[in-house]
Amino acid sequence: xxxxxxxxxxxxxxxxxxxxxxxxxxxxxxxxxxxxxxxxxxxxxxxxxxxxxxxxxxxxxxxxxxxxxxxxxxxxxxxxxxxxxxxxxxxxxxxxxxxxxxxxxxxxxxxxxxxxxxxxxxxxxxxxxxxxxxxxxxxxxxxxxxxxxxxxxxxxxxxxxxxxxxxxxxxxxxxxxxxxxxxxxxxxxxxxxxxxxxxxxxxxxxxxxxxxxxx
Amino acid sequence: xxxxxxxxxxxxxxxxxxxxxxxxxxxxxxxxxxxxxxxxxxxxxxxxxxxxxxxxxxxxxxxxxxxxxxxxxxxxxxxxxxxxxxxxxxxxxxxxxxxxxxxxxxxxxxxxxxxxxxxxxxxxxxxxxxxxxxxxxxxxxxxxxxxxxxxxxxxxxxxxxxxxxxxxxxxxxxxxxxxxxxxxxxxxxxxxxxxxxxxxxxxxxxxxxxxxxxx
Numbered sequence: 001x002x003x004x005x006x007x008x009x010x011x012x013x014x015x016x017x018x019x020x021x022x023x024x025x026x027x028x029x030x031x032x033x034x035x036x037x038x039x040x041x042x043x044x045x046x047x048x049x050x051x052x053x054x055x056x057x058x059x060x061x062x063x064x065x066x067x068x069x070x071x072x073x074x075x076x077x078x079x080x081x082x083x084x085x086x087x088x089x090x091x092x093x094x095x096x097x098x099x100x101x102x103x104x105x106x107x108x109x110x111x112x113x114x115x116x117x118x119x120x121x122x123x124x125x126x127x128x129x130x131x132x133x134x135x136x137x138x139x140x141x142x143x144x145x146x147x148x149x150x151x152x153x154x155x156x157x158x159x160x161x162x163x164x165x166x167x168x169x170x171x172x173x174x175x176x177x178x179x180x181x182x183x184x185x186x187x188x189x190x191x192x193x194x195x196x197x198x199x200x201x202x203x204x205x206x207x208x209x210x211x212x213x214x215x
Numbered sequence: 216x217x218x219x220x221x222x223x224x225x226x227x228x229x230x231x232x233x234x235x236x237x238x239x240x241x242x243x244x245x246x247x248x249x250x251x252x253x254x255x256x257x258x259x260x261x262x263x264x265x266x267x268x269x270x271x272x273x274x275x276x277x278x279x280x281x282x283x284x285x286x287x288x289x290x291x292x293x294x295x296x297x298x299x300x301x302x303x304x305x306x307x308x309x310x311x312x313x314x315x316x317x318x319x320x321x322x323x324x325x326x327x328x329x330x331x332x333x334x335x336x337x338x339x340x341x342x343x344x345x346x347x348x349x350x351x352x353x354x355x356x357x358x359x360x361x362x363x364x365x366x367x368x369x370x371x372x373x374x375x376x377x378x379x380x381x382x383x384x385x386x387x388x389x390x391x392x393x394x395x396x397x398x399x400x401x402x403x404x405x406x407x408x409x410x411x412x413x414x415x416x417x418x419x420x421x422x423x424x425x426x427x428x429x430x
Contacts, residue, residue, distance in 0.1 A: 006224065006369055006370060007247070007248065007251050007370065009221065009224075010251060010255070010366055010369055010370070011251060011254065014362075015258065017258075017260075019260060019264075033222065036222050039226065039229060040365075041426075042420055042423050043232075043418075043420070044361065045234060045376055047378045049234075051420065051421055051426065053426070054426060054427075054428060055427045056428050056430055057427060057429050057430070059429065059430070099421075100421075103420075103421060104419045107417050107418070107419045108416060108417050108419070135350050138354060139356075139357050142354050142355070142358050142361065143361040143364075145357075145361065146259065146357065146358040146359070146360065146361020146362045147361045147365050149260065149361075149362075150255075150361070150362050150365045151229075151365065154225055154369075155221060155222065155225070161260055161262075163262045173430075174428075174430065185354075201323060202322050203322070204318055204322045205257055205258070205318075206314075206315075206318060208257050211257060211266065211268070212253055212256070212269075213272070213389075214272050214274065215271055215272070215273045215274065215275055215388075215389065215390075
């Protein structure tokens with residue numbers, strides 16, 4: 001229970017968050033809070049609602065020990081409470097789109113025929129992109145990344161967004177080498193170590209007047 | 216003041232949000248709430264903290280009337296309360312990186328010399344990308360997009376993320392044609408119209424068991 005208003009809570013969370021460099025290896029995110037963070041990934045929006053992504057949550061101690069080598073030696077993937085890799089679909093082929101349309105029809109109780117306009121819009125856009133959809137599907141992955149980072153901050157859970165992954169080494173650990181999916185970005189979540197030097201550093205931002213333009 | 220816990224509030228917000236198709240033209244986001252939404256953009260993280268973005272908030276009635284034509288005829292940019300375009304930097308050239316490093320030095324009170332390792336890491340990464348940094352800077356833009364969408368939902372402000380923009384037509388309206396910046400993605404924010412058909416539609420998601428993999 002909180003006596004603060006949502007604007008106050010949100011302001012506090014946005015300012016509390018930072019990219020945690022050193023996690024407390026002993027502290028784990030409680031299961032019900034982790035379930036909510038997964039919900040923030042699943043409920044994040046995507047273009048057309050297509051969800052061209054997979055979320056890999058790695059808990060296996062054996063895998064966790066192998067992660068730093070696939071992440072340029074960074075230790076957050078090993079030391080955090082929960083490590084998530086967001087993978088994107090290389091090619092949103094017609095089969096994938098068809099499965100999405102089936103999913104719409106089932107959820108909303110409409111016929112697939114009634115979705116032909118949606119189908120054509122999506123397939124048309126994908127066709128114009130050519131065979132490699134990864135530049136586009138990879139962008140989508142940063143929306144759930146934003147969602148889980150902000151959700152974690154609201155729950156006072158620390159996080160570190162990580163682009164420093166090596167897909168060629170990480171994908172085999174996830175069992176997705178030579179598949180339709182490939183690692184795009186990752187996020188370490190948990191609790192900062194008491195001696196994380198990054199925690200005390202002032203946040204650096206260009207002046208808002210430079211970044212935000214009002215027209 | 217709320218009697219709900221943060222997990223309850225967050226769950227409610229994640230489930231309340233949807234892509235608003237028709238906005239109430241009369242209802243405007245209060246200034247102090249808008250200021251907080253801008254903060255959610257400014258405080259969003261980016262790779263290396265580089266912030267290779269600009270946020271354009273368009274209020275001018277004249278511009279607002281011109282937006283639909285630059286957005287495939289969609290009316291949300293005209294009808295919403297606040298319309299934001301997120302633009303990315305085409306090329307994060309050494310001058311831009313130098314300005315960022317100056318910003319770190321000033322904010323943290325350290326010498327620029329002490330940041331040489333950071334500088335080399337960033338410049339090395341950018342060099343390996345070649346001359347066109349847009350595929351990477353555009354990805355970054357989806358993090359603040361995620362931040363403002365979730366922040367809006369927490370404040371019970373409706374939103375519609377919009378990839379359907381035409382940069383060649385939108386950039387001149389923003390005054391950034393032939394510049395280092397180009398439109399990547401946009402977001403309409405405000406309040407749903409009473410007759411927005413999209414508001415009543417069930418949310419479509421692939422089953423969590425398919426999307427989230429535990430290893």
